Structures are given as structure tokens and as C-alpha cells.
Amino acid sequence: MKYVKASGLLSAAMVALLALAVSASATTITSSEGETPWITAESEGHAVLDNPIAKIECRGNFSGIVQSHGAGKPAEGSVTTLSFNNCTNSWHVTVVFSGWFSVKATSGGNGEISSESATIEATRFGVSCRYRTGLFGTKLGTLTGGSFPTMHLSGTLPFHSGSFLCGEGATTLTGSYRVIFPFTLTVDP
Numbered sequence: 001m002k003y004v005k006a007s008g009l010l011s012a013a014m015v016a017l018l019a020l021a022v023s024a025s026a027t028t029i030t031s032s033e034g035e036t037p038w039i040t041a042e043s044e045g046h047a048v049l050d051n052p053i054a055k056i057e058c059r060g061n062f063s064g065i066v067q068s069h070g071a072g073k074p075a076e077g078s079v080t081t082l083s084f085n086n087c088t089n090s091w092h093v094t095v096v097f098s099g100w101f102s103v104k105a106t107s108g109g110n111g112e113i114s115s116e117s118a119t120i121e122a123t124r125f126g127v128s129c130r131y132r133t134g135l136f137g138t139k140l141g142t143l144t145g146g147s148f149p150t151m152h153l154s155g156t157l158p159f160h161s162g163s164f165l166c167g168e169g170a171t172t173l174t175g176s177y178r179v180i181f182p183f184t185l186t187v188d189p
Contacts, residue, residue, distance in 0.1 A: 027187065027188065031184050032183075036066065037077075038063070039064050040061075040081075040179070041063075041151055042059075043061070047177075049157070050172045050174070051166055053166065056089070056122055060177065061081055061082070076100060078101075079115075081098070083095060090125070095119070095120050097119040101114065101116070108145070110143060111145070112139060115133040115137065118133045120157070131170075131171060138157070138158065139155050142154070143187060145186040145187050146184065147184050148179070149185040150176055151176065153174050153177070155173050156173065157171050157172075157173050
């Protein structure tokens, strides 16, 4: 009977250690108040789409909610707000589908940002260029953690459909977004 009790306690201890090990290797996004499920950011200057016909510069907003993380996985969630406004040269950029985002820990409290299934459309004078991030994620840039965190965009958006004037290749997306909530953010592996 003592052997069964000891064996049961040992099994419970092993399960607890495995659970701790699994949660320790997950990517989490935390603020000074603890784990952060919500991130809100706004562009510093312009977010820039540079396609074959034009350089489209817009102000932008982003909000997303971290919904999951796990062993060997990035922190992931849905994009609740994605907008581009006050664009240059009469361009209008519309978000057809905001998609999902993920942040994979790199080092020093920083991370790599990816987007999945987001679709945006840039139109001007009847010309329409539609871009969509990949089903398994498209790397869009990095997140610098710490006080006053910043999302640095430096990626390409794959061409999805539209005018032949848009070209058939990906267009670059550059710019930076200042995280306005939370004020302090760290990406932990």
C-alpha cells in the first residue's frame, strides 16, 4: 500500500513538473502588470505600401488580443482593429479582413511579428490592388519590447488580385507603430 501511495505522489509530481516545463517554453507577452491579452498601437508617421505603381503612405491603427500560447509556439491572437487612413495621392486603403497575428520571441524581450490571412485593398481612380498575408503567416517585422514598445514593419505583402498595373509580385510594407497600450511590454520565450 505504501508503494502505491509513493508511486501516486511521484506521478503527480512528474505531471506538475512537465506542466511547468511546457508552460515555461511558451512565448508569452507580458506588461509590468502581468500577462497582457490586449495590444493597441498607432503609426509613427506613415505606414508605407510601395507597389509598382505608387508609394502609398497612410496613417494606421492596430489592436489585437492575445488568445493563445503554448510550448514551442508564438503568442497568437486575432486582429480586432486594422485601419489605414489619410492616405497620400488620393489612395484609399481598405481592410477587407484583418486576420490574425503572432509574435515569436527572439531575445532581450523582443519578438518577430507575423500576420495570417489579412487582406487589404488599395484603390485609386478605378485601379485596385489587393494583398493578402499567407495562411501560415507572413513575417511583417519585429516588436521591440520594454518601456514604450514599438512594432517595426519591414515585410512584404503577397499580391492577391486586382489590376495588372499592380504587378504580380509582393509589395513592401514599412513603417513603425508605437504601442500605446500597454506602456511596457516584454516578449518572453
